[in-house]
Amino acid sequence: MRETDAITAMPMRTDRIEWEERLLADEGLLRHIADKIKGPFHVIYPDQVVENIRAFQKVFANSEVKGRIYYGKKANKSACVVAACAEAGVGIDVASVDELTTAEAGGIRGPDLMVTGPHKSDELLTRAAKAGALIAVDSLGELARLSELSRRADSNAPARIVMRVLPPNSCSRFGMTAEELDAALPRAEAMLVRLEGFSFHLGGYEAAPRAELARALVERCLDAREAGHPADTISIGGGFSVNYVGAAAWNAFSRSVNAHWFQGGRIPRGESYPYHCPAPGPEMLKNILSHSNLGNILREKHIRLAIEPGRALLDRAGSTVFRVQGRKTRVAHGLPYDILTVDGTSFSLSEQWFDSEYLPDPVLWPERAGAETPTCVGGASCLESDMLSWRRIPLPRAAEVDDLLVYPNTAGYQMDSNESRFHGLPIPPKIVLRDKKDGRQFTWAREKDPHEPEICQHCSSTHPALHPS
Template sequence: MPAYTEAIEQRLLADPVFLADIADAVGGPFHVLFPERVALNIKAFQQVFAAADVDGFVYFGKKANKAACVVRACAENGAGVDVASTGELVAAMAQGVRGEDLMVTGPAKSDELLWLAARQRALIAIDALDELERLAALDLPVRVLLRVLPEGSTSRFGLDPMELEQAIQAVKAPITLSGFSFHLSGYDAAARSEQAAALLGHCRRARANGHPADTISIGGGFGVDYLDASAWDEFRNALSDNWFHASPPGDYYPYHFPVPGAAMLDAILAHNNLAELLRDNGIRLAVEPGRALLDRAGSSVFRVQGVKTRIAQGNPYDILTVDGTSLSLSEQWFDSEYLPDPVLWPHTTGHLTPTCVGATTCLESDLLSRRRIPLPRRARTGDLLVYPNTAGYQMDSNESTFHELPLPPKVVLRADADRLRWSLDHTAR
């Protein structure tokens, strides 16, 4: 199941020495990031807003990746950042994101986070009534959104109808009620459109009480298309337990997504004429994509440390041990599997070899790939294994220094006309 790749990544993999030079310099597993691709993804969302004549704003969901170069790309391309901790807030501002371009989300925010956010004029999504009380005690001008618990949701986040009514009545100067927000699980464009339309009534009611209420945030959940439809359909239709070492995963991310990223935003705005409703009511639509802004913006690289052969159902397959852990390929830690095929480097000829990939820890379950991937040749010690399109959540949402192994550093790759250049991301210095 080969993944879609960016042109700069294709140049990296085609170069006979460049990837090995980085690996030798770093001395262990590492992640490669392509910030120019982040900029393109931001612009794609902005272009959808412009084409629909909708006042819209893009906030990058920072939890999806810690790299400084990603946040710098946001600052340089007119996007804000969605943060949920003082560390994320400080890191975003250190890369040039202005306070008014920050969205502060998350439950039960600390007093320190609320104080910093208020001082920087960030937009704060209120998740509980006590947050309003603590903000009022600061006596600072601050903008808030009230996070609405969608009807029928069992989420622990958001304000139920009674709490929402109390919150609307409780907002008083110097706090400004800028609007409302919600988050939905899954990737249903129609559901997001309908929930946004439902919040228009809240905005009108808040305006009648003297509040600006000119913003609705629909959160994230914009799908990413990793694989073409035929590869994904073939996998799902022919799936067999025999394809995996030990037991197969319980569930999978939809690795083929027919209307991903900015195209999904377009579908949301088109459903039930949401774009027209937003224009008619003078409402700004905020979105908080994380994974979708990181689509094809990075890869993870591991060095092969060992190779052994096993036999199942009479068929041999290899198990590799690489110099990292599945904590750096986070899908494995949700009873799932990161399915896009890794690339074996360097490219040499050989025989198709079914291969699983294990980590360097002593845990039986620590496998980067339980699936027997059909590598184009047998891997050798010293080869590099490149997992594509891992910038969205995979790289560092679960990383750990277990076994006192260092965290894989992040490498920033940029392309000049005549050559590739790399540097360490600020987070790795």
């Protein structure tokens, strides 16, 4: 046992897949991009999104259950992900006018949109109904308002809806109680709506509760059919887990975690994401369909199962890259360790939002020989709490200025949820990787953020209107 083991966290390394190996093995590409961007950046490989979608579609096909996949757009707003969904023939789950607009602009048809969220704005409801999107109605009040908006629009086409269910014994602010659902059905009969089924969202990442609630909603679908509605869809939402690290690494970390591993003794207080999952993504869907005979029941009753995965469709589809811009050595419990400062902030690794930490270890690039060095990673802001990695990661060597830290598997939420222009620092751009024809090298392009202001060509500022064109 080495002396520094007392202050060094257990490794949490991910297994790399083929495109990640190629990227890290390329001697010039990452450096070339870093020199061009001059700041942190996100890498997205959209072909992996398509591959992840195909894996879910295969489960539905093998089970002979009619399925509908809606990508949870909040997980990553990248246009290339929307394009991947259009290519793979799946829909998108949106919760704002902006998300609806960008989804349509990316090639998603209106009928392939699912609109969620509580008490949606009049504009969103009107746009969704006009587009033929499937709207998850969250309350009796919203049901009445949607009907009124359709009447004002003088629309002859009924709005397509599912009714969102408050799960039993839940204190969630979303969904309708059993009593409200009972009241909603006869009201819907007199309104300009087409009830296509029911939806729910559950916390956690367990298959059984999702299967059991879906099975219970089969009866509500049959009751709605008797009232003249099609009611052929049950949406079970998202929460499809991702397997970031192997069981051995996760179990060792979980068993041994202690304050000595963390800068300032700060163990994150929030509940950590379960970074190891024995049955992630498509395997979880398979388990849902097999639990409680759900798949057979759905086939027998001709009911489609809709799912709304976000993170799971982005699994292994991206990484986040920071440049090391400083290093200092400090001592904890009589032992030395390094603190790095990178050229971005922790807002781009948004697990901190949950008072937790993004646990998969970054890759120190370029890879070369050296002595293992316990290292924590801080951001470039003036905040003491701006730490990308509080824990002392066992880096394979001491990092140097201008080295790169590549955080793996960050496309699901880490790239978008918490970013801001704090201190005026630019939000890291998204770099889209495509394969060259040889299948070994990449081409890359910087994706334009539609919300970024245009840069003035005269003075490189964000106020082009001040200068003549």
